[in-house]
Structures are given as structure tokens and as C-alpha cells.
Amino acid sequence: MSLIAHFSPRPSRKNRAARFDARPAADARQPPVSPSALMMLAGGGLIAASAAGWLLGAGGDNPPSRPARYAALGAALLAGSVLADSALEHYRGNYRRPAMGIAPLAAGATLATALATAISRRALTLKSAIFGASFTTGLFGLGFHLKNILERPGGLSFNNLFYRAPFGAPGALALAGASGLCAVAAENAAWRASEGTIEEDTGRILGLVTAGGMFGLTAEVGLLHFRGAFHNPLMYAPVAAVPLTGAAILAASVEPTGTRHATARRLLGATTALGLVGPLVHAYGVSRNMGGFGNWTQTLFQGPPIAAPPSLAGMALTGFAALDLLKRSAREHRHD
Amino acid sequence: MAEFAENEAVDFVIVGTGAGGGVLAARLAEAGFSVVAFDAGAFYRPLEDFASDEKEQEKLYWLDERISGGDDPLEFGSNNSGKAVGGSTVHFQMVTLRFRPEWFKSRTLLGYGHDWPMDWREMWRYYALAEDAMKIAGPVRYPWGPKRGRYPYREHELSASALVLAKGAEALGVAWAPTPTATLSAPRGEAHPCVYRGFCKIGCSTNAKQSMLVTFIPRALKAGAEIRDLAMVGRVETGADGRATGVHYYRNGAWHFQKARNVVVSGYSIETPRLLLNSASPRHPDGLANSSGLVGKGLMAHSNDAVWGVMEEEIRWYKGPPSLAVCEHWNYEDEGKDFFGGYSFMSQGPLPTDFATSLVSNEGVFGHELRRWMALYNHMAGLKIVGETMAQDENRVELSDEKDALGLPIPRVTFSYCDNDKRMIAHARAFMKRMLQAAGGSDLYETSSTAHLMGGCRMGDDPRTSVVDASGRSWDIDNLFVCDGSLFPTAGGVNPSLTIVANSLRIAERIIELNRRGDLAPIRRGRAFPC
Numbered sequence: 001m002s003l004i005a006h007f008s009p010r011p012s013r014k015n016r017a018a019r020f021d022a023r024p025a026a027d028a029r030q031p032p033v034s035p036s037a038l039m040m041l042a043g044g045g046l047i048a049a050s051a052a053g054w055l056l057g058a059g060g061d062n063p064p065s066r067p068a069r070y071a072a073l074g075a076a077l078l079a080g081s082v083l084a085d086s087a088l089e090h091y092r093g094n095y096r097r098p099a100m101g102i103a104p105l106a107a108g109a110t111l112a113t114a115l116a117t118a119i120s121r122r123a124l125t126l127k128s129a130i131f132g133a134s135f136t137t138g139l140f141g142l143g144f145h146l147k148n149i150l151e152r153p154g155g156l157s158f159n160n161l162f163y164r165a166p167f168g169a170p171g172a173l174a175l176a177g178a179s180g181l182c183a184v185a186a187e188n189a190a191w192r193a194s195e196g197t198i199e200e201d202t203g204r205i206l207g208l209v210t211a212g213g214m215f216g217l218t219a220e221v222g223l224l225h226f227r228g229a230f231h232n233p234l235m236y237a238p239v240a241a242v243p244l245t246g247a248a249i250l251a252a253s254v255e256p257t258g259t260r261h262a263t264a265r266r267l268l269g270a271t272t273a274l275g276l277v278g279p280l281v282h283a284y285g286v287s288r289n290m291g292g293f294g295n296w297t298q299t300l301f302q303g304p305p306i307a308a309p310p311s312l313a314g315m316a317l318t319g320f321a322a323l324d325l326l327k328r329s330a331r332e333h334r335h336d
Numbered sequence: 337m338a339e340f341a342e343n344e345a346v347d348f349v350i351v352g353t354g355a356g357g358g359v360l361a362a363r364l365a366e367a368g369f370s371v372v373a374f375d376a377g378a379f380y381r382p383l384e385d386f387a388s389d390e391k392e393q394e395k396l397y398w399l400d401e402r403i404s405g406g407d408d409p410l411e412f413g414s415n416n417s418g419k420a421v422g423g424s425t426v427h428f429q430m431v432t433l434r435f436r437p438e439w440f441k442s443r444t445l446l447g448y449g450h451d452w453p454m455d456w457r458e459m460w461r462y463y464a465l466a467e468d469a470m471k472i473a474g475p476v477r478y479p480w481g482p483k484r485g486r487y488p489y490r491e492h493e494l495s496a497s498a499l500v501l502a503k504g505a506e507a508l509g510v511a512w513a514p515t516p517t518a519t520l521s522a523p524r525g526e527a528h529p530c531v532y533r534g535f536c537k538i539g540c541s542t543n544a545k546q547s548m549l550v551t552f553i554p555r556a557l558k559a560g561a562e563i564r565d566l567a568m569v570g571r572v573e574t575g576a577d578g579r580a581t582g583v584h585y586y587r588n589g590a591w592h593f594q595k596a597r598n599v600v601v602s603g604y605s606i607e608t609p610r611l612l613l614n615s616a617s618p619r620h621p622d623g624l625a626n627s628s629g630l631v632g633k634g635l636m637a638h639s640n641d642a643v644w645g646v647m648e649e650e651i652r653w654y655k656g657p658p659s660l661a662v663c664e665h666w667n668y669e670d671e672g673k674d675f676f677g678g679y680s681f682m683s684q685g686p687l688p689t690d691f692a693t694s695l696v697s698n699e700g701v702f703g704h705e706l707r708r709w710m711a712l713y714n715h716m717a718g719l720k721i722v723g724e725t726m727a728q729d730e731n732r733v734e735l736s737d738e739k740d741a742l743g744l745p746i747p748r749v750t751f752s753y754c755d756n757d758k759r760m761i762a763h764a765r766a767f768m769k770r771m772l773q774a775a776g777g778s779d780l781y782e783t784s785s786t787a788h789l790m791g792g793c794r795m796g797d798d799p800r801t802s803v804v805d806a807s808g809r810s811w812d813i814d815n816l817f818v819c820d821g822s823l824f825p826t827a828g829g830v831n832p833s834l835t836i837v838a839n840s841l842r843i844a845e846r847i848i849e850l851n852r853r854g855d856l857a858p859i860r861r862g863r864a865f866p867c
Contacts, residue, residue, distance in 0.1 A: 159493065159514050227521075229521070231524065285523075289523075
């Protein structure tokens with residue numbers, strides 16, 4: 001009785017019942033493509049970007065210096081990881097905002113540029129501009145993700161940090177850009193070194209970028225593994241190794257000694273290994289979801305993200321570049 | 337699974353395998369005792385046996401005939417009585433909240449009800465053990481009550497329906513929290529994490545839900561206990577000395593007798609008193625453990641009144657666990673109350689049949705009007721209380737003269753709200769209305785119902801005012817125990833399951849200690865309590 005008195009949808013409120021009765025427009029609820037198409041697009045994107053980078057780089061001129069190659073390959077790994085990961089994660093959000101398409105596109109451009117940088121020394125200015133743009137895009141992404149976190153009830157709460165747009169993820173794109181810039185700087189340093197100038201500062205800067213990246217990645221991995229309650233002891237591995245690597249590379253950058261170099265090198269090796277084994281462990285994690293890979297159209301998106309861990313290896317490669325530069329400059333010092 | 341012979345006395349017969357009996361079976365078997373746990377319901381395998389169908393899943397409810405009377409007769413089934421191995425936890429809503437510490441001494445500290453025979457600090461330890469055993473997914477910070485350790489698993493993502501509560505609470509300036517929930521937010525052993533399928537309340541078919549069926553029952557089996565399902569215990573037998581000797585149970589079309597050194601009754605607030613009362617003997621003419629006359633008395637239910645509204649945005653409240661956000665403000669705030677006790681309330685997600693039924697029974701809508709309301713289903717949100725009612729002797733379980741198909745007397749249950757209960761409900765309805773409005777809800781309406789059962793065999797420190805002592809041992813018969821929700825002296829304003837589990841863990845430890853010091857019938861094989 002009271003219900004009827006309280007509520008008379010049709011006359012009182014602009015035909016509300018009819019409005020709710022109607023199904024929402026399909027584009028608001030449905031993903032833009034099927035999961036299979038998405039996988040083909042993401043895979044195709046990775047291949048196309050890699051091929052483009054290779055084609056752009058192939059030209060017969062002198063290959064870049066070793067540190068530049070390392071840093072460029074690091075940038076490529078980071079960008080590839082972001083491409084695949086953001087393509088899948090934003091798919092979960094149905095690419096509701098057009099800006100969500102920017103991340104995989106920017107990552108694709110970064111991947112192509114980074115591979116070209118690893119192969120050839122040409123057009124360094126243009127490459128710097130592209131890497132700079134990725135770096136900036138990553139920073140804007142951080143802003144978008146932070147806004148997404150803060151606009152929900154609870155604000156900066158664990159629930160929002162766990163389940164809203166991951167705060168640190170766009171940082172990986174920024175790191176890809178930064179690593180690319182590092183590759184260009186390393187190449188310039190190598191060129192100047194061949195002219196007789198010692199470039200210790202570049203190695204130091206690369207070291208600091210790597211350390212910062214490692215600490216940022218630790219925060220991201222730590223938060224998400226905490227969300228998973230560290231239910232598998234393997235989840236502690238990156239949380240332990242990555243910050244140690246950051247500290248080691250920081251120490252080696254501030255004061256490069258033989259021991260510090262050796263320590264940093266070993267830890268960078270361990271982090272690289274984690275980054276490369278990570279996708280397998282995450283694939284096992286996906287198989288733990290209901291239905292396993294037989295139900296991949298759901299479980300792949302339920303996580304853990306298979307494409308994310310290689311970013312650790314990417315960052316470590318940039319660290320190797322830093323060590324290489326620091327070692328060279330140390331050698332030059334000794335020659336003085 | 338171990339099988340014990342009927343004519344050989346086992347250390348413990350446990351009647352019921354829910355949050356009381358299931359826990360006790362596991363802990364006592366793990367301590368080395370021989371245990372046979374009976375359940376009137378079936379031993380289901382959720383992956384094969386559970387359907388995404390509200391009607392089919394009624395097989396999980398205790399729907400045997402009960403005579404329900406009083407001013408506010410209770411309705412039995414979905415949210416207060418289970419009939420399956422694992423008991424009601426197989427279809428509980430997974431809300432696992434701790435009691436407010438003061439409630440354990442509510443008579444002394446708050447001036448109502450009865451004191452519990454233990455201290456809250458003792459319970460705090462068992463709460464932590466219970467939460468770990470069920471891998472509760474809870475918030476990193478819980479805004480109410482004394483400090484608690486970290487929940488073993490992290491909180492779940494809030495559903496749209498939970499966000500309505502969050503939004504409303506923030507608008508009114510009161511705290512809210514993601515609900516500590518007994519379903520996995522990460523893998524555990526062979527169990528998958530929750531897939532947010534949303535049929536939690538009618539039995540989880542992914543096994544993510546941490547009911548007794550997937551937590552303590554497997555532990556009991558592993559430790560050598562026997563679970564005897566589809567076995568209705570009708571009578572506890574007592575010998576010439578007045579002590580319990582075993583139980584009569586009906587299984588496979590015939591009555592059987594299982595000998596036991598100790599009997600634990602864990603049938604919950606209706607069946608436990610019913611069994612004790614039906615086991616009267618010349619030495620115990622008023623039923624077992626009933627020298628105080630309190631068996632069956634002090635029955636409590638939680639008020640489950642709710643406020644519902646229509647939201648502008650799409651909610652789809654059937655997704656995921658139904659109650660992912662909670663507000664315990666009025667459990668911990670005593671200023672501004674005109675009643676004793678407290679209440680919590682949670683976001684809601686009734687399945688379609690459940691929702692339609694509540695519309696029909698509360699508002700009397702039907703036909704086209706009902707259809708029009710159901711068309712709003714995906715835009716509805718609601719807040720529902722778990723409200724603490726007072727323990728009254730008049731609210732009770734008795735035996736009627738009518739018999740069921742097995743020849744057992746049908747229980748007669750009397751329940752009426754007292755004035756305090758009514759004031760509490762009025763307060764809650766008004767507050768939830770404000771909150772739902774503040775969250776953007778319109779066209780509000782209210783429903784009334786009850787949930788859960790507590791009391792009926794109160795535990796206490798005094799044989800004159802309680803049925804059992806702090807160990808769950810009856811004051812009258814030293815080898816007869818009660819271990820379930822019927823022990824509750826007061827109801828508390830939170831869902832009872834976690835407190836039942838924690839209290840059962842506590843009772844298990846006390847029973848093992850009784851045996852260690854030679855104060856228990858079996859005196860055998862007891863080994864250190866591995867806690």
C-alpha cells in the first residue's frame with residue numbers, strides 16, 4: 001500500500017520506469033572488439049611496432065655504442081610491456097574514454113623508436129622528441145589514474161588503490177620514455193668520449209633514473225602483490241629483489257667502486273631474470289582462476305597481468321647501460 | 337573417510353556440522369579424539385551439485401515444519417536455518433564481523449541482557465584464529481573497535497551497490513568500511529578466488545566461499561573424523577546415572593543408535609533446544625540440561641529491516657557478494673540512542689526471486705505493478721540492518737504435541753519484538769533512509785524481516801541463570817555439551833557466524849584442556865592442542 005503511495009514512476013518522473021526499462025545503448029556496455037580480436041590487435045601491434053623499429057633502424061650506418069643499445073632495448077621492453085598490458089587492462093574498461101587508447105598507441109611508437117635506436121644512430125633528435133613525448137604521456141597518465149582513484153568514495157583508500165586504475169602503471173610508459181632518452185644520452189656520451197671527453201655524469205644520470213624506476217616499480221608490485229595477500233611465496237621475490245637492485249645501482253652511481261659495480265651487476269641480473277620469468281609465473285596465476293586458460297576470455301583479464309613483469313627486465317637493462325658508462329669513465333679516469 | 341562402528345563408543349558424537357559442530361569436529365579430531373559428526377542434510381559437492389537457481393538451491397534450507405507464533409512470528413529457511421553438511425554457512429552471506437568488546441559484558445557495562453562467561457580479549461584471539469582459518473578478505477584498516485591484526489586476505493573490490501552505502505556514509509559524515517567477507521580474494525590451495533558470480537547466498541558453486549563445508553569439514557575428515565550425513569538425530573540417550581550414552585538417529589529408513597562417551601549438540605537455536613527437550617528421561621523429566629528451566633528460552637533473531645530506493649545510475653546489485661560495504665556506526669556510538677543494543681547495516685544485493693518475494697510480502701504489489709517494480713531491479717539499492725534484539729524468556733522454543741514424519745515432536749517457536757527492539761528498528765529505518773537519500777536514492781520504501789538465530793541454550797557463570805558453562809558443558813550432565821549459536825546470551829548487532837566459529841574454537845580448546853587434566857569422560861589419546 002505504502003509503496004503505491006510513495007512511488008508512481010510513470011506520471012511523476014519523466015517516464016523514468018520506461019527509461020530504466022530500456023536497455024542501455026550497446027556501445028556503453030559492450031567491449032569494442034572481441035577478446036580474440038583484442039589479442040590479435042595487441043600481438044599485431046607488438047609485431048608491427050617491432051618491425052617498424054627494425055626497418056627504421058636498418059640502414060647500414062655504424063651501430064650505436066653498447067650502453068646506448070642496452071638502454072634502448074630496455075626502453076623497448078618497457079614499451080612492449082606497456083603496450084600489451086595497457087591494451088588488455090583498458091579493454092577491461094571497454095575503452096570507455098578515448099584517452100584510454102593513447103597508452104597502447106604511445107607505447108607502440110616508443111617500442112618502434114627504441115628498437116630503431118638500438119640498431120641505428122640516425123635521427124637522434126627526432127627520437128628524443130618521441131621519447132620525451134612518451135615520458136610526458138606517462139606523466140599525464142599518472143594524473144588520469146590518480147584522478148580515477150580519488151573520484152570514488154574512500155578517495156586515497158586501499159580499496160581504490162587496489163581496484164581503480166593502477167596508480168603506478170602509466171609510470172612504466174614514462175620510464176620507457178626516460179630509458180629512451182637515456183639511450184640517446186648514452187649515445188651522445190659515447191660520441192663525445194670518442195672525441196676525448198669523459199662523460200661520467202651521463203652514467204650517473206642513467207643510474208639515478210634506473211634507481212628511481214626500480215623504487216617506483218617496487219611500490220607498484222608491492223601494492224598489487226599485497227592485494228594478493230602474498231598468497232604464493234614467490235610473490236615476495238620481486239618485492240625483495242627490485243628495491244635492493246635500486247639501492248645497489250644508486251650506490252654504484254653515487255660512488256662507483258669495483259665492489260659496488262659487481263653487486264649492482266649481479267642484482268640487475270637477478271631483476272632481469274625475474275622480469276623474464278615473471279610472465280610464466282603470472283601465467284600460472286591466471287591458470288589458478290576459475291576455468292584456467294580454457295576460460296581465458298575472463299581469466300586473462302582477471303589477472304595477474306602476464307605482460308607486466310618484463311618492465312622489470314627493461315629497467316634493469318637501462319641499469320646495465322648506466323654501469324657500462326660508469327665503468328668506462330672510471331677506466332678513463334685511471335688512464336689520466 | 338573413517339567409519340566408526342555404532343556399538344563402539346566414540347569419544348565425541350557431534351550433532352550438527354555448521355559453524356559450531358563443524359569447527360568442533362575438526363579441532364577435536366585434530367587433537368586425537370574419535371569423532372562422529374551427524375548432519376540431517378546432505379554432503380554436497382558444490383562444483384557438481386549447486387545450480388544458479390534460487391528455487392533449486394532451497395535444498396540447502398531447513399524447511400521442516402515448525403510452528404511459528406508470537407506477535408512477530410519468525411520465518412524459517414533462507415537466512416536462519418541450514419540443512420546440509422556445513423550448516424547455514426553453506427548459504428550464509430559471508431559477512432564476518434566481530435562483536436563490540438563491551439557486548440561480552442553487556443549487563444555490567446551497558447545495562448542490558450546477560451554477561452558472557454568470558455572476556456573480550458580471550459575472544460579477540462579466537463576471532464583472529466577463525467579469520468585465518470576462513471581466510472577472511474577484510475579491509476586493511478577497520479574503523480571501529482580495538483586494534484585487530486591484519487585480515488589474512490585483502491578486501492574485495494566494492495560493487496556499485498556497496499558504493500551507494502559508501503557515498504551515503506560520506507555524505508552523512510559517518511565511517512564505513514569494506515565488509516570483512518568470507519570469500520577468497522586470492523587463490524587458496526585448490527580453491528579459486530571469487531569470480532563475483534553473485535549467487536553466494538544460495539550456495540557458492542566456485543568454492544571460493546569459505547563455508548564450513550570447504551574449511552573445517554575437510555580438516556575434520558583429514559584428521560580422521562566421520563561425517564555421517566542425511567542422519568537426523570532424534571534423541572540423546574542417558575543412562576541410569578543420568579549421563580549421556582549416545583544418540584538415536586534416523587538414517588536410510590531406520591532408527592540407529594551410536595554409542596558415545598560425550599555428546600555435543602550443535603543444531604542451532606531451534607534444533608538444539610528441540611533435541612534436548614525431546615531427550616527427557618526419568619532422571620531429566622524436563623529435558624536434558626534443563627534444571628534451570630532455560631532450555632529454549634532467550635531465543636533471539638536479528639531484526640533485518642531494510643530501506644530500498646531507486647538510483648539514477650545502473651547498480652546491478654546481483655553482482656558479486658551482496659554486502660560488500662558495512663556501517664557499524666550505531667554499534668559503537670551510544671550517544672543519541674533511545675534504545676539498548678546496537679545495529680550494523682550493509683549494502684544489499686537480493687536475487688530476483690528473493691527481491692520479488694519481499695516486494696509482494698511487504699508491499700503487497702502484484703501483477704503489472706510488480707512487473708513495473710522489477711523493471712527497476714538493475715537500478716535499485718538498499719540498506720539492511722542486522723539489529724540486536726533483546727533476550728526475552730518469552731521468546732522461546734518448546735515442543736508441540738504435533739509430530740513430524742519421523743515421529744518427533746514439531747517445535748513451537750514464539751517470537752515477539754519488545755519495545756526496545758521496536759525503538760531500535762525505528763531508529764535504524766530513519767537513519768538508513770537519510771543515508772540512502774544522501775546517496776541519491778529516490779522513491780524509498782521500507783521492508784521488515786528477521787535474520788539469524790541466537791540463544792535458546794544460554795551459556796553463563798551461574799547454573800541458575802544459564803544452561804551451560806563457559807566450556808559449553810551442561811551444568812547438569814558432565815558429558816553433554818552444546819556448541820553453536822544457541823549459546824549466545826545476547827545477540828550483538830552483527831552477523832553471528834564468525835562469533836560462533838570463534839567461540840567453537842575456544843570451546844574446543846577448553847574441552848581438550850578438560851581432558852588434559854582428567855576432567856572429561858574419554859581420557860585417552862589427547863595430544864597437545866596444535867593452535
